[in-house]
Amino acid sequence: MSSPIHSPQGNWWIAGVSVLEKTWIRISVVWCLLLFASMIVWASYGKQNQAGPTYRVSTTEFMQKVQAFKKAGTQTEDGIIPADEHIYVAAARFSFDGFPVVLQAGKQYQVHMSSYDVQHGLSVRPEHALSKQMSLQLLPGYEWVLPMKFDEPGVYHVVCNEFCGVGHRTMHGSFIVRR
């Protein structure tokens, strides 16, 4: 009997392996390679890749960038219309700075993101379809630049989904996407 609580007898390395077990291992290897390949393929052809440059930045520097962004943009009742394709948003306990921003559908923007204090999350979804959602991590000291292009007009709500203190749940911002 081959028991897991006794030392195996003889040379167990050369003992036979069931045909079905070998088949399953081959299937598994192929599946793992497919999993690997899909990420590579999506990185080239897919439209959702959280890849973009990161820069070291101090809190003061990034605060100045957000202030400059707000000043250069046009203030409206709904939010800031950015002056160019660069958007600066920051999370802080317990609010977002730079939001709400008013964007044009179908136009690509460079979203610069960071935190003024601790780790935060940037979790975004359109009001009309909660299942179309995604989340990013924001870290103090790092400015992350990700291109984004919203095709569907609507209000995209932003909440913080990294625990940042007792008031964490109250953080809210929005992208307002217009035609």
Next chain:
Amino acid sequence: MIKELFTNDYGPDGFRTCSVTGMRIDRTAENFVKVFGLTAVVALVVGGISAILVVLTRWEVVGLLGPADFYNWLSVHAWNLLIFWMVFMEVAILYVGGPMVLGRKLPAPKLAMVGYVLMLGAAIGINWALMTTSAPDHAPVLTSYAPLPSSEWFYLGAIVFILGTVIAALPFFAAIWQEKVENPNRSLPLVAFGAFITAIIAVEALLGGLITYIPTYMWRIGLLEHIDAAWYRQMYWIVGHGSQQINLAAMITVWYFLTHVVGGAEVVSEKVSRSAFILYLFFINMGAAHHLMADPALAASWKVWNTSYAAYGAVLASMIHAFAIPAGLEAGRRKRGAGKSLFGWLWSSPWSNPVFSAVIFSIILFGFMGGITGVLMGQMQLNLAWHNTWATVGHFHATVVLGTTMTFMGLVFFVIQTMFRKELIMAPLAKIQPWFYSGFMALTTLMMMYLGILYGIPRRHASVMNIPGTDFNFAAAEPLFVVFGIAALLAIAGGILFALISVGSLLFGNRLDPSTVFRPTHSWQGDGSPVHLQSMRGTFAFTLIFLAVFVIAYVLNWYLLSRLWEIG
């Protein structure tokens, strides 16, 4: 009464022979297994009580706690169930997989005692720090992400707990060492080998913990000026995910052990199963990278490499075990004529034994719910939709609760009967406990996954139906929250049942000869034909169903992602 729990009929050399497994058991090793196991159950109870508070807060129809209390109790829930319940059990498992399986004395029992005292002291200290956290400190939840400061006693407790665990593991390594010195040409039994791999992974994880918590503690008490958030995340996940890899490796070792002892499973290929453990040794650490997929400061190539090519060494290992363990049960039972048809070997298994049903449900639910979701969220782009949503919490409830906790509950029932030698009280309820608990817990977990992926419900929120300062809320998800709340409360009832049966049996159970409950393993004989030539077609069918579910879930997740706006 307490003394009675630690008595057994040992011979003059301090050993006894277990009537079920035939193992030669050293008195000291057995007593330490009992002490660590009992402490683990206490942590399970504390974590379970906090689960009630957490569930009744997140189910906002009740909305029990305010945010500050909620985060404190969420931290208590995390540390007791993800760390203390698991790690105390795992030290017990090392002492079973090392000295007991090898029939040796527990070396250096004083170290085991020092380790235990440090772990216990740290666990009490951390619990106290978590329950009394108040401004300017913040609840650490599990991750204590710097630079959000938590109580300095919390960081100190984490350091001491890690040191205690390393010390408690030393007697296990010494037993393996002694065995290899005395019998250099004898392979370790598979269970001892699995425990050995688990212990190495554990030491790696624990060293990562010291690298994380010592500088963080120094920062907290003012000795270091600055702590970098990205550095913290990368270091923290060595222990944060590493500790869960200990759970995985320990759980799989226990699967081999209990399917054999309770169901008559055999090892269908020593080569394949051991190679899979070796794959864990080299690749499972890479799993930690999937926590950093939505982070700045890391290149896409770093993310893809670490979560794919490298981590799939471990995914492959898990898929191999997913075949090898049920196949062992199938082949072992077929050999003795237990069930001829495709699944006859399974239906004829001892389902009324809660040790058996707990292990089988754990294998199935871990694989279908925990394993698949782990791979999904570990894909760089898919992680966008999973990161920090409640679906992530669903994933690790599938691995740690449906998988490891279910397995460890089965193991506790086994230890109560074979080591404490107590009959389980409330036998009819004990029989259904694994069915009840795993059923409702699986539903709870599924709801968390749906709520996270389909509604984007964030994790670690005291309320999502009402977000102060805005009209926006997640009220559309309310119906699923109702299912979540009811299922979670019923699952907790199943957990309470486990605690009542365990503690009640220890206190009031009749003295038991375990060979009347478990069929002694030396009677697992059969026709003597080589086990790898037995049919494994039932297992193959199961694994194909598993693969089909995997593929469907995979395609659905990419479809959901493809509907998003353009990012990157």
